[in-house]
Amino acid sequence: MTGERLEEIHLFGKSVTMGKLLRKIFLVDLFTGLKVTFRSQNPKYIYTEQYPAERPKVGERYRGAPRLNINPDNGETLCIACNLCALACPESLIVVGSERNEQTKRKELTTFTYDTSRCMFCGLCEDACPVDALELTQDFELATYTREGQIWDRQTLEEGPKPTPYKC
Amino acid sequence: MPESTFLDSTELVLNMGPQHPSTHGVLRVILKLDGEKVLGTDCVIGYLHRGVEKIAENRTWAQFNPYTDRMDYVAAISNGLGYCLAVEKLLNVEIPARAQAVRVVLTELNRLASHLLWLGTHALDIGAITPVFYCLREREEALKIFENYCGARLTTHAFRIGGLQYETYDGFEREVRAFCKMFLPKLDEYEDLLTNNRIWIGRLQNVGVLSADECKEYGVTGPMLRAAGVKWDLRKAQPYSGYEKYDFEIPTRQNGDTYDRYIVRMQEMRQATRIIEQAVESLPEGPIIRGIGLLRGERRRPAALPGPGAPALFRELAGIGPHGERRADSGRGGGDRNTGYCARRG
Numbered sequence: 389m390t391g392e393r394l395e396e397i398h399l400f401g402k403s404v405t406m407g408k409l410l411r412k413i414f415l416v417d418l419f420t421g422l423k424v425t426f427r428s429q430n431p432k433y434i435y436t437e438q439y440p441a442e443r444p445k446v447g448e449r450y451r452g453a454p455r456l457n458i459n460p461d462n463g464e465t466l467c468i469a470c471n472l473c474a475l476a477c478p479e480s481l482i483v484v485g486s487e488r489n490e491q492t493k494r495k496e497l498t499t500f501t502y503d504t505s506r507c508m509f510c511g512l513c514e515d516a517c518p519v520d521a522l523e524l525t526q527d528f529e530l531a532t533y534t535r536e537g538q539i540w541d542r543q544t545l546e547e548g549p550k551p552t553p554y555k556c
Numbered sequence: 557m558p559e560s561t562f563l564d565s566t567e568l569v570l571n572m573g574p575q576h577p578s579t580h581g582v583l584r585v586i587l588k589l590d591g592e593k594v595l596g597t598d599c600v601i602g603y604l605h606r607g608v609e610k611i612a613e614n615r616t617w618a619q620f621n622p623y624t625d626r627m628d629y630v631a632a633i634s635n636g637l638g639y640c641l642a643v644e645k646l647l648n649v650e651i652p653a654r655a656q657a658v659r660v661v662l663t664e665l666n667r668l669a670s671h672l673l674w675l676g677t678h679a680l681d682i683g684a685i686t687p688v689f690y691c692l693r694e695r696e697e698a699l700k701i702f703e704n705y706c707g708a709r710l711t712t713h714a715f716r717i718g719g720l721q722y723e724t725y726d727g728f729e730r731e732v733r734a735f736c737k738m739f740l741p742k743l744d745e746y747e748d749l750l751t752n753n754r755i756w757i758g759r760l761q762n763v764g765v766l767s768a769d770e771c772k773e774y775g776v777t778g779p780m781l782r783a784a785g786v787k788w789d790l791r792k793a794q795p796y797s798g799y800e801k802y803d804f805e806i807p808t809r810q811n812g813d814t815y816d817r818y819i820v821r822m823q824e825m826r827q828a829t830r831i832i833e834q835a836v837e838s839l840p841e842g843p844i845i846r847g848i849g850l851l852r853g854e855r856r857r858p859a860a861l862p863g864p865g866a867p868a869l870f871r872e873l874a875g876i877g878p879h880g881e882r883r884a885d886s887g888r889g890g891g892d893r894n895t896g897y898c899a900r901r902g
């Protein structure tokens with residue numbers, strides 16, 4: 389107790405112990421913190437992605453831009469116009485247009501409208517599709533200059549968006 | 557001379573929020589200030605009303621699931637779990653064991669991701685900028701697991717009523733284990749930076765004290781209640797999703813101030829890591845979803861075509877009339893297909 393009192397000195401009217409004062413003068417707390425910071429300073433640990441020069445590799449199951457798959461053998465759409473995706477969608481943003489083919493007595497897809505601006509990419513439409521025609525792909529850059537550009541028709545869904553390329 | 561107001565000449569009443577960068581748009585605080593000193597506050601809440609209940613009225617049970625992700629978007633998986641459990645309870649169904657275990661792994665991972673965002677921004681608001689970088693770095697690893705598992709990082713829609721939609725991917729267990737192994741030392745690192753930090757202690761101790769009785773009065777639960785000394789955790793008190801199988805503790809503290817809440821949450825992260833490790837060690841084999849079919853009393857919506865609620869532009873481009881009828885020129889789609897997209901490198 390007395391030893392502590394001896395060490396006590398007065399600074400700006402406050403009494404502090406010598407140890408505390410030395411800690412303050414030599415910024416011990418600061419360096420304790422900085423030690424942790426410096427451990428992460430190695431350039432090996434740089435975590436920032438240099439987008440757009442460096443693109444992230446998104447997950448295989450990523451739910452991004454929608455696509456209407458076509459059969460690679462004959463170029464015809466896989467969609468059987470069953471309308472299940474439109475029924476499953478919570479936002480009612482899919483409109484499937486179909487026509488009955490009199491020869492084969494089957495429904496055939498005519499138009500397909502998909503409003504990406506209201507889509508929440510929940511994947512319910514994809515899950516509902518019985519023939520895996522509608523799929524959410526790994527494409528994640530969906531920005532457009534206009535509202536119209538956000539509403540995709542059948543052609544855009546089948547061919548994929550055609551972005552304006554730019555150099556940087 | 558005008559009548560004196562209720563303020564002294566040096567006092568000032570100031571509105572902070574609801575549009576203020578540090579209140580994140582959900583709170584308005586009426587401050588009574590004397591210079592820099594806060595003499596009194598009055599909080600106005602209720603800015604986060606988004607009418608999800610009304611949306612739910614017009615959706616089927618399965619359709620409403622993705623909306624729950626958006627209620628607390630940093631804990632989307634936990635919200636989804638709550639919703640799915642509620643519907644499963646209504647239906648009186650038990651979901652497969654594998655689905656339960658995977659749900660626990662993902663929910664606890666989400667707890668870590670959510671706590672990390674809290675810790676980082678909390679420290680940032682107090683004035684320590686470093687922890688937020690570290691926290692987001694670790695959070696990123698958890699989000700990558702979500703992305704690989706279900707295809708989304710934030711609003712995940714990971715669970716379905718009756719189980720899971722997605723089977724775990726190759727290397728799921730390995731990645732989760734690696735995350736846990738990596739995460740514990742990082743947690744020590746955050747504690748190195750904060751727990752004994754003078755500024756941190758000075759700014760948190762005896763701040764925002766909420767005693768156990770007050771918590772009960774207001775119905776406050778979670779870490780806030782546990783920091784006030786009440787050992788109450790729903791995972792122990794009313795176990796769900798197989799939580800009774802895992803060995804973990806409920807961290808509590810006594811004072812109920814912000815510092816204690818910080819300590820409780822840090823401890824909680826350690827416990828969550830323990831649960832994840834146990835759950836991923838013993839993932840049972842088997843089915844991941846139990847088919848339920850169309851729920852009784854659930855109607856398909858009468859018209860599949862978007863009605864008057866849909867935006868006019870969409871109705872025009874999709875060729876839908878004002879009452880959902882189809883017009884002749886339907887399905888035109890967007891106009892600027894070849895010029896509309898930006899931000900793509902050639």
Ligand code: SF4
Pocket residue numbers: 476477478479480481482506507508509510511512513514
């Ligand atoms: S992803 Fe969800 S919101 Fe988007 S179209 Fe499909 S079902 Fe609708």
Ligand code: SF4
Pocket residue numbers: 466467468469470471472473474484516517518519520521522
């Ligand atoms: S669910 Fe699939 S097959 Fe049916 S209309 Fe939609 S995209 Fe076509």
